Amino acid sequence: FPPGDFEDVRKVEKLSVGYATVAKKVDVKRLKQDLWTEIESVMVAPEEKSSVEEDTKEDSMDVPDEITPVKTPCKSTGPLSFYDTVQEMERNKKQADVSLPYYFICQLHLANEKGLYLESRGLNDFVIHKQAPVQEE
DSSP states (O other): OOHHHHHHHHOOOOOOOOOOSSOOOOOHHHHHHHHHHHHHHHBOOHHHHHHHHHHHHHHHHHSOGGGOOOOOOOSBSSOEEHHHHHHHHHHHTOSSSOOHHHHHHHHHHHHHHHTOEEEOSSSSOOEEESSOOOOOO
16 A cells, blocks of 8 residues: 555544533532332332321211321332333433432432332343342242
8 A cells, every 4th residue: 555545544524522511519418318219119028018098098087077197009019110110200300410330329328328229120220129029849
């Protein structure tokens, strides 16, 4: 090859890469607390659900029918989707500038601290359990 041919090959167009010029400030402690509150509000163990229902029945007996407080029932007693949890938290907009990696890191911390079990069947989403599922042999 003549030396002039390599000159054109070595020249590369300047690429503009979009990156954050200012670091995001996220209160991770608060995010973990908000995430745990969201998980607890959605996912209740069956024994806890029955005690909540009993408390609701007892409370409704003490209060006249006209002003019975409305308690929202728990949404689920089983596993919870991480994707659904993040979507719900983003709808509430408790903190700005929180990205998916922050939610994921906080979820891993909570799983370690609270003894949660994370199960995934693919790369799109994973399921959060309060206890490890019983393996049948």
